[in-house]
Amino acid sequence: MLDANLTAQLKQYLAMLREPIELVASLGDDAKSLQTRELISEIAALSDKVSARFDGTDARKPSFTISPVANAHSRLRFAGLPMGHEFTSLVLALLWAGGHPPKVSQEVLDQVTSLASTHDFEMYFSLTCHNCPDVVQALTLIALKNANFTATLIEGGTYQAEVDTRGVMAVPAVFKDGAMWLSGKKTLEEIAALLDTGAEEKAVAAINAKAPFEVLVVGGGPAGAAAAIYTARKGIRTGVAAERFGGQVLDTLGIENFISVSHTEGPKLAAALESHVKDYEVDIMNLSRAEKLIPASETGGYHEVVLSNGASLKARSVILSTGARWRNMNVPGEAEYANKGVAYCPHCDGPLFKGKRVAVIGGGNSGVEAAIDLAGIVAHVTLVEFDSQMRADAVLQDKLRSLPNVTIITSALTTEVLGDGAKVTGLTYKDRATEELHTVELEGIFVQIGLVPNTEWLKGALALSPRGEIEIDAKGATSVPGVFAAGDCTTVPYKQIIIAMGAGATAGLSAFDYMIRN
Structure with missing residues (x-):
């Protein structure tokens, strides 16, 4: 799982462990479970302070807990592989569980340890989401430092059916005690303040x-x-x-x-x-x-x-x-379906629309770059531009036009986001030349209009x-x-x-x- 460079880095970090830790995996027979077993085995082999077991019984397979041996608990669980942007989160979880102090002010750490409420968190992330690590790391620290909390950190690509069932269409997405609680980037300070009634x-x-x-x-x-x-x-x-x-x-x-x-x-x-x-x-x-x-x-x-x-x-x-x-479209349905198909970060939320149809609103550099990135993930991209031509750099326009699963619509004013009450089902736009209204059926809309x-x-x-x-x-x-x-x-x-x-x-x-x- 780990190349030579990552192995060397991880070995160096694990040398900073102050106390023994244990990884307990719940695995199935699927490919992701085999990769998880391989990752955990490699981690355990790099330090005599890390032990691993593969007899976990959690319903989510693959998943694994990280716990200090001296105070064994299963309050922190990763479901799926925390690689990509989340590899740093995994390393920090190992260090914190092993007694290495977090780089957090003592004031915030005291606030975390003194939180009196009790909650179970489930958080969904994608491996390409650059906003997710802050939330993953915040919940990790809270679960490790305060016995009142548990955190299950779920890689959405591994649990796509679960993501669909729970209506997760934007990450990071945090459920508290089974109910949707937070969506979007939050820092440890912000999350602690939300949990601290006197903050x-x-x-x-x-x-x-x-x-x-x-x-x-x-x-x-x-x-x-x-x-x-x-x-x-x-x-x-x-x-x-x-x-x-x-x-x-x-x-x-x-x-x-x-x-x-x-x-x-x-x-x-x-x-x-x-x-x-x-x-x-x-x-x-x-x-x-x-x-x-x-x-x-x-x-x-x-x-x-x-x-x-x-x-x-x-x-x-x-x-x-x-x-x-980010500028909003300010059309009917946009606010209603925010995080239910209307998104603003293609890097974060794009993987959640794998195999689906999406639109990108905006033909500037941001819009065209988003459309190019999404075209490699989704089934089809429709780019909608208000002006009579796209405003992106020529090299980006040429790349976009070369892609087989992209449709470009110019002189188009988006007029409404359509949905079924739970998620986006399409959009309507007006042809600015003919005044004719059109409907595009799709599952996601990425707004990139400045x-x-x-x-x-x-x-x-x-x-x-x-x-x-x-x-x-x-x-x-x-x-x-x-x-x-x-x-x-x-x-x-x-x-x-x-x-x-x-x-x-x-x-x-x-x-x-x-x-x-x-």
């Missing part, structure tokens, strides 16, 4: 107790990270309030245009950004969604940012870097463009003195990671310049 009150009290910052960065994507690093290096007391550190980068798979780095992945880059920011004395406040900006001219002192939980932060200067999010800035909360507080972008000058200054902005939420013409980083640095330096002059 919000504690967070509000902690934030309200903070002294005013010299610079408060709102948003933790590439622009926010760069701004925080530049201001912190000036010796300025800096805070970062972010709904989730990393921003939209966390939802990006391959990144091949970040200058000097030929290829990386969004979650990896986001982790590097957070690590770099933490090299300085920056107060990072995750799970903090801004809801209102009150300029200093109204408060008579500091700028104030009110958060969705009711807490507020004050600062001499503010840098807004709230980024953007971004919308996260600035609704700023209406009335400062100048926004007709598209809702924050208007800035060459120094990143907004219409409000002492408030700067950077990244995809602004009028900067090109929404790129490297441009956002440069804009964040500009905003950070401008905030410093503003403070020393005022």
